[in-house]
Amino acid sequence: MAFQTKNPVIRWIEYRMPIFSFIDHSVGSGYPTPKNLNYWWNFGSLAGVALMIMIATGVLLAMQYTPHVDYAFRSVERIMRDVNYGWLIRYIHMNGASFFFIVVYIHIFRGLYYGSYKAPRELLWMLGLVILLLMMATAFMGYVLPWGQMSFWGATVITNLFSAIPVIGDSIVTWLWGGFSVANPTLNRFFALHYLLPFVILGVVVLHIWALHRFGSNNPLGIDVKGPQDTIPFAPYYTVKDYFGIGVFLIAFAVVIFYLPNYMGHTDNYIEANPLQTPPHIVPEWYFLPFYAMLRAITFNIGIPFTGVVLIEAKLGGVITMFGSILILFLLPWLDTSPVRSAKFRPLYKWFFWVLVADVVMLDYVGSQPPEGIWVPIGQVCTAYYFIHFLILMPLLGKLERPKPLPVSISEPVLKGSGPVGAAATAQPMEKA
Amino acid sequence: MADIAKPAHGGGGDHDGETRRDFLFLAAGAVAAVGAASVAWPLIDSLNPAADVLALASTEADLSPVEVGQSLTVTWRGKPIFIRHRTDKEIEEARAVPLSELPDPETDQARVIKAPWLIMVGICTHLGCVPLGQKPGDPRGEFGGWFCPCHGSQYDTSGRIRKGPAPKNLVVPSYKFDTDTTITIG
Numbered sequence: 001m002a003f004q005t006k007n008p009v010i011r012w013i014e015y016r017m018p019i020f021s022f023i024d025h026s027v028g029s030g031y032p033t034p035k036n037l038n039y040w041w042n043f044g045s046l047a048g049v050a051l052m053i054m055i056a057t058g059v060l061l062a063m064q065y066t067p068h069v070d071y072a073f074r075s076v077e078r079i080m081r082d083v084n085y086g087w088l089i090r091y092i093h094m095n096g097a098s099f100f101f102i103v104v105y106i107h108i109f110r111g112l113y114y115g116s117y118k119a120p121r122e123l124l125w126m127l128g129l130v131i132l133l134l135m136m137a138t139a140f141m142g143y144v145l146p147w148g149q150m151s152f153w154g155a156t157v158i159t160n161l162f163s164a165i166p167v168i169g170d171s172i173v174t175w176l177w178g179g180f181s182v183a184n185p186t187l188n189r190f191f192a193l194h195y196l197l198p199f200v201i202l203g204v205v206v207l208h209i210w211a212l213h214r215f216g217s218n219n220p221l222g223i224d225v226k227g228p229q230d231t232i233p234f235a236p237y238y239t240v241k242d243y244f245g246i247g248v249f250l251i252a253f254a255v256v257i258f259y260l261p262n263y264m265g266h267t268d269n270y271i272e273a274n275p276l277q278t279p280p281h282i283v284p285e286w287y288f289l290p291f292y293a294m295l296r297a298i299t300f301n302i303g304i305p306f307t308g309v310v311l312i313e314a315k316l317g318g319v320i321t322m323f324g325s326i327l328i329l330f331l332l333p334w335l336d337t338s339p340v341r342s343a344k345f346r347p348l349y350k351w352f353f354w355v356l357v358a359d360v361v362m363l364d365y366v367g368s369q370p371p372e373g374i375w376v377p378i379g380q381v382c383t384a385y386y387f388i389h390f391l392i393l394m395p396l397l398g399k400l401e402r403p404k405p406l407p408v409s410i411s412e413p414v415l416k417g418s419g420p421v422g423a424a425a426t427a428q429p430m431e432k433a
Numbered sequence: 434m435a436d437i438a439k440p441a442h443g444g445g446g447d448h449d450g451e452t453r454r455d456f457l458f459l460a461a462g463a464v465a466a467v468g469a470a471s472v473a474w475p476l477i478d479s480l481n482p483a484a485d486v487l488a489l490a491s492t493e494a495d496l497s498p499v500e501v502g503q504s505l506t507v508t509w510r511g512k513p514i515f516i517r518h519r520t521d522k523e524i525e526e527a528r529a530v531p532l533s534e535l536p537d538p539e540t541d542q543a544r545v546i547k548a549p550w551l552i553m554v555g556i557c558t559h560l561g562c563v564p565l566g567q568k569p570g571d572p573r574g575e576f577g578g579w580f581c582p583c584h585g586s587q588y589d590t591s592g593r594i595r596k597g598p599a600p601k602n603l604v605v606p607s608y609k610f611d612t613d614t615t616i617t618i619g
Contacts, residue, residue: 153562157583160561175477179486181511189480276506276513278562280582296584299598313600315559371584 003030024235026209032231033238034219036410040114041217041238042245043107048205049246050100055198057093058142065145067191069184072147073272091261092253097139098264099253101287104132113353115341116218122333124211129329131204136288138197141190143285144182148269153282155182155190161295164316181275222341223406230410281370289367290360295322296371297383321383328390335390337398345404349397356389491619493611496550504567506555509618513555513563514606515579519590524548526577527591534595537602541591544605552616553592554606557581559599564588579603 003021005011014020024030064083066075079086108128111117117125144155159176163169178185216225225231232238256263264286268279284292298317303310312320328335343350359382366379407413492509494516499505505516519527527541545551557564559581565571566579566588574580574587576595581587586597593602608618 153583157560157562160559163561175481177482178480179482179511183486183511185483185486275511276508276563278564278582282562282583296598314598315600318598 029233031234040110141194150269152273290363293367497614515555523590553603558601
C-alpha cells in the first residue's frame, strides 16, 4: 500500500526526500505482517524502546559524570545525592541495562522456539547476535564507570581473559589497559567506548530491521505468508499491540526502579575501587552469569592423552568455551537440519528447547556461586549440555524427528475452523481468490 | 577486472587482457593501502602505555620493620608487590618440593635473591585478582602460601602455583638490594 497524505508540508518533504514513505514501509501501515503474531513478538520493539531509554538517560548521566579515577566514584555519588532527579536517571540507566537484557534474551529464545533463524532469515539472526555482542561490550564497560570495587575487579578479570591468548596475550592486555593495570587510561577509554557503542548498536539495529523486511516477520506457525489474506498492516494493528506491551514493560520497570533499585546490583560496588584488595567474591551482573559459569567450567588442561603434552591450558580453554558459546549461535541456521521452523510442529525439539532453557537458567545460578564443591561439576555438566544441544542434538533431531503436519496457510486454520490439512511438503501455495 | 577494462580500450586484449589502466589502478591501490596501514599504526599505538605511564619511577621499599613471619605490601606501577620475610620452616618447605610436582617448575633458589626475602607481584596469574595471605588472619590455602579468592588458585611458600586454574607462578619482578634492608623494585 503506497504512502498517501494530504498534508502539504509532508508532501513537500516527501517529494524531495521520501522519508515518510520509508518510515511507513518500515514500521507503519505499509509493512504487511503475519496476522497470527502472539505476544512473544512484542520483544523486538521492546528492545528498541529499551535502547532509546538507555541512550536518553546515558547522555544525561554523561553530562554529570567525570571519567577520572580520582573523581569517578565521587561524581556518581554526586549524581545520586545532589543532581536534581539524578538518583532517578541513574536508577533508570542501571536497571535499564538489566531490563534490556531480559527483553533481548526473551527475544532470542523466541527466535529459537519458532525457528526464526532458519532460511531465509539467517543474516537477520546473525545481525541480532552482533547486536548482542555489542550490548555485552557496552554493558561491561558501563559497569566499570562508577569505579566501585566490582567495577575495578570485574574489569581486571575480564581484560585479563585476553592474556590467555598465546604469545601476544600480555601485549594485548597492556594495550587494552593503556598501562600495567586497570587505571586511569582504562577508565577514560571505556567511557569513550561506552558512549560510542550504543550508536553502533543503533546502526546494526537498522540493518537488522532492513534484513527483517526482506522476508517479513516469522510467525508462530513458522510457515511462509502465502498472500495478502495472511497479513495485516503493521500499523495500527501491531503498533497498538506493541504499545500495550510497552505499558506492561514500563510498569514492571517502574516497580524495580522505585522499590528494588539495587536488587540486581552488588553492594561491593558502593565501595570505591581499591587496586590492592580484591573483594572475597567477584560476581558479574546476572546477565553475564551463564557465560561466567562456562568460563569457570574448564578447570583442566586439554592435551594429548597419556603424553602430558598440553595443547590448551585451562585458562585458554575457559576463554574459548565462553566465546564459543555465542559464536556457535552464528552457525545455528546450518546446525539445525529440520526444515520445519516452529517448535509447535516439532514434538521432540519442543522438549529439548525447554531443557536448554533450564540448562541456561542453571548456568546462571552456578555462575553466581563460588567456584568450589558441587558447583564445579554441575557447571561442567551444564556447559557440556549447552554445546551438546547445538552441536549434536540440533543436527540429529532434524533427521530423527517426525514433524507434525503443517497447516496449509496462516489463514486456513482460522477461517475453516478445522485442524491442519496435509503436510507442508506437499502443500501448494494458496491461490489468491 | 581486465575483462571490464577491455571494451573501454578497444584493442587492449593484445596483452593478455592487461592494460595501462590496470597497472595504474593496482599501483595506486598499493600506495593507498601502504598509506592507510602506516596511519593506522599511530592510531593503534596511541592506546599503548603513554610516556608518563612508562616513566613511573621505580619503587623503593624499606624492609627493616618487617619481622620474620611478617609481610608487607607496596605498590609498583599500580600493582601490589608482596614482600614476605619467610620463616626457616617456609623456606625448607619450599625447597623440599620436587620440581616434578610443580605445574610451572621453578626452584625456590631461582625465585629469591636472599632466601628469607620473597618478593613477588601480588597478582594471581589466572585473571589478575590479588591473592590473600599477606595479613595474619588470611586463608593461605593447602600449601601455606597464598590463596586467590576469585577462582581458588593456591600458591606455596615460594609463590609457586600448586593447585587451581592459574597457569603460572606469581611473577618475581626485577629488583635489587640497595643495602641489607632496602630494595628498589623496577
